[in-house]
Amino acid sequence: MKIYHNHIIKFVIAASVILTASACRKTYFPSDKAEDSGLLTTIEGKRMATLGNYATLKSLNYENNYHWLAELPSDEVAQGQNSSSDVTNLYKYTHLVNSANATAYFQQAYYVASATNKIIKLIPDGSSADLLQIKGENLFLRAMLHFNLVRMFGRPYAQNPTTNAGVPILSETVSETDAAIIKRSTVAQVYDFVIADLLKAAQCITVEKSNSFATKMAAYALLSRIYLYMDNNAKAVEYANLVISSNKYQLMQDAAYQTYFRGDPEKNTENIFAIKHTKTENYDYSAIGSLYYSGDANGNALGQGESGWGEIYASVKYYNFLNKYPQDKRKSFISPLIVNGVQQLNTKLTPAAPIYYVNKNNLQEGVINLTSPVYLRLAEMYLNRAEANAKLNNTQLALDDVNVIRTRAGIPAYTLTDVTPTHSILDIVLEERWLELAFEGQRAYDLFRNNRPVVRDYPGTHSTINGSVNQTINATNARVIYFIPQTERDKNPNLSQNP
Template sequence: MKINHNHIIKIAMVAGVIFTASCRKTYFPSDRVEDTNLLTTPDGLRTATLGNYATLKSLNYENNYHWLAELPSDEVAQGQNSSSDVTNLFKYTHLVNSANATTYFQQAYYIITAANKVIRSIPESATTDLQQIKGENLFLRAMLHFNLVRMFGRPYQQSPTTNPGVPILSETVSEEEAATVKRSTVAQVYDFILADLLKGAQLMTVNKSNSFATKLAAYALLSRVYLYMDNNAKAIEYANLVISANKYQLLQNTEYQTYFRVAPETNKESIFAIKHTKTENYDYSAVGSLYYSGDANGNALGQGQSGWGEIYASKKYYDFLNQNPQDKRKSFISPYIVDGVQQVNTKLTPGAPMYYVNKHNLQEGVVNLTSPVYLRLAEMYLNRAEANAKLNNTQLALDDVNVIRLRAGIPTYALTDVTAAHSILDIVLEERWLELAFEGHRAYDLFRNNRPVVRNYPGTHSTINGTVNQTINPTDARVIYFIPQTERDKNPNLSQNP
C-alpha cells in the first residue's frame, strides 16, 4: 500500500495548492495590506468569515482532525500497516514530528489567527449583523481551541490547573507575541473556550443553516465542553436549551439509516457540519476512502474499487452492535461479504474482518463525498443522559438513553436493568459508543471517565507485541499527542508532553 498512500499525499498536496490559491482570492491571512483592505467593510468581514469556514474543508484540517480524534479508539481497526502516519496514530506509537499532528496543529492555529483578525475588527458598538459575524468567529475559535486542548492536553479530570494545555491565542495577542506564547494550563484553556462560546451565543441572533455557527450550535458545544469538565448541571442546562428549541429532530427509520448521505442543510438532526458540495469531493483523498470501498448504494466491494478500504469497524464494536441484529445503526456498516462469506484482510495475522464503515461516504450518491458532522441532536440527549447518570438521576438518564434506543429499533432499559455490575454510567457510555461511533468521541469518552481503551481484536496494534490485546490506560503518556517539534523549534517557550 505504499504506492497508494503516496498517491493520497500527492492528491492532497495538489488539492491544498488549489485550495490555497482559491482562498487567497478572498482572504489573505498573511498579507497585512490585503487584510487591512478586506476587514474595513461589512462585505469584507463577511467574505473573510466565509474564508474561515472554507478553510475547515481543507484536507489539512478536515482529515487530520478526524484521524487524530478517531484512530485512538477501540471502535476501529487498521487492517494493514501503511507507510503513512495513520499507522502510528492507530497504534499509539506517536512521533514528535507526526505529519498528521503537526499539520493539524498548524492549520488549527492558522484558522484561529484568521478568526482573530475578524474579531479584532468588530467593535462592541457594531451593528447587529456585524455582531453576528463576530459571534460566528468566536464559535470557530472556541471549537478549535477545544479540539487542540483535547488532543495535546491531558483530560480535564487530571490536574487541570497544573497540566499544560495549549497556547491561547486571543485577538489581543499580536503576531510577535504569538511567536513566543507559552502553553496555558488545561483549566485556563477551558475557561477561555467557555468565555468565547458564551459571548458568541450572546452575539449570534440570526437563524442560519447548520453549515454555519449559530446560537444553538454554541449551546450544543457548551453542553459538550461542560460535560468534559464534569460540570454536569451546566451540561444538562445547555443540552436542554438545544433540545427544547425544537429546531432539530431525531431522524427516524430510513431517514436515520441514510443520515450521512444527504446534504447537511437538508438534515434536520445536524446542528453543525462542515458542508461539502459535489464539486468539493476529494475522492481517494477523502476521509471515507480509507473506510470504504464499494458502490454508491453502500454495497461493499474489494479494496481499491472506490477507496483504499484499510480502516474497519473493529470486531469488538461490530459484535457489540450485532447483539441486537435489528439495530438500525448497522446501516452505517458495510461488511465485505462474498458468496455469503465474511472477507478478512489477511495482511495481518490474525486477519481483520473487513467491516467497512460508510458514515463518511455516499453523500448525494457520490461514493467518497461527505460533510463531516461535528454536532448533532442525538449527542445532546446522550450528554444529558451522562450528566444525569453522574448526578444519580438514574431514571432521567435512562429516559434519554431509551429515546436513542427506540430510534435505533432495539429494546429499552428499565430501572431493574441497572445493577452494580452494569451501572447507569456503563449503560450511557455504551449507548454513546453505539450511537456516536466513528465521529471522534469514543477515546475521549473513555479517558475522561478514567476508563481504558481495550483492544482485544485484530488490527495493526498486534504487530507491536505479537498479540491482539492492547490496553491504553487514561493515565498513559500517549493518550495525548506530542507538541509538534517543528513548532517547538520555532517557539522555544512551547514545553513538550512527557
C-alpha cells in the same frame, strides 16, 4: 510560531451570498476562496472573510487530520494493514514528535484561529447587530479550534487541569511579538477561554442560518459537550436542555436515519453543525471515507481499492456489540465485505479479521467518497444529558434519554431493573454513546475523560507491537495525547513538550 501571524486573510468568497427565491429569508452558503488585501475595511468584507474561514475548515490539513487524530486511537476501529503514512502511528499510539498529521492539524487550526482574530478585534462589543453576528460566528470557530487542540495536546480535564499544560491561547489581544514566544496555558485556562468565547458567541449571534454555520444553538451544544468533559454536569444538562427544548432540531427516523450521512447536510434536521461539502468538493481517494470504505454508491462493499483504500475497519469488538440486536438500524453504517454469502477476511492480520467497512464518511448525495463531517448533532445532546444525569444520580432521567436513542435505533429500551452493580447507569450511557456516535471522533475521549481505558482485544496492526491482539491504553498513559509538533518548538523555545 510564525504560523499564527504574518497572516493576510485570503480565504474569502469568490461568489456573492446566494439568496433563496423567498424574499423574506436568506440562505447562506460557504463558498471558495479569493484574495483581497482590503477585505476587512467593510462589513461585507468581514462577512466574506468569515465565510472564507468556514471554507478553510474543508482543507485536507484540517478536516482529515482532525478526524484521524480524534478517531484512530479508539477501540471501534481496526487497522487492516500497516501504512507508510503517519496514520499507523496514530492508530498504534506510537506517536512521533514530528508526526505529519499532528503537525499539519496543529498548524492549520492556529492558522484559522489567527484569521478569526483579525475579524474579532475589529468589531467592538457595542457594534451593530450585523457586525456582532460576524463576531459571534468567529468566536464560535475560535472556541471550537481551541477546544479540539486542548483535547488532542493537553491531558484530560479530570487530571490536574490547573497544573497540566494545555495549548497556547491565541486571542485577538496577542501581538505578533508575543505570539513568537507564547507559552502553553494550562488545560483549565484553555477551557475557561473556550467557554467565555462560546458564551459571548451565543450573545452575539442573532441571525438564523443553516447548520453549515455557527448558530446560537451550536454554541450551546458545544458548551454542553465541554461542561461534560469538565464534569460540570449541571451545566452540561442546562445547555443540552436549551438545544433540545429549542425544537429547532429533530432526530432523523427510519430510512432517513439509516441514510443519515448520505443526504444534503443542510437538509438534515438533526445536524447542529457540519462542515458542508458540495458535490464538486469531493477529495475522492484523499477523502476521510476512502480510508474506511471501498464499494459502490449504494453502500455495497467491494474489494479493497475499488473505490477507496479501505484500510480501516469497524473493529470486531464494535461490530459484535452492535450486532447484539440484529435489527439495530445503526448496522446500516457498516458495509461488511461479503462474497457469495461468505464474510471476507483480511488474512494479512493474525488472526484474520473480518472486513467491516464503515460508510459513515461516504456516499453523500450518491458520490462514493463525498462527506460533510458532522461535528455536533441532536443525538449527542440527549446522550450528553443522559451522562450528566447519570453522574447526578438521576437514573430514570438518564434512562429516558438513552431510550430515546435506542427506540430510534429500533432496539429494546432499558428499565431500572437493567441497572445493576455490575452494569451501572454510567456503563449503560457510555455504551449507547459508543453505539450511536461511533466513527465520529468521540469514543477515545469518552473513555479517557471518565478514567476508563481503551481496550483492544481484537485483530489489528496493533498486534505487531508485542505480538498480541490485546492492547490496553489507560487514561493516565502519556500517549493519550499527542506531542507538541517539534517544528513549532523549534520556532518557539517557550513551547514545552508533553512527557
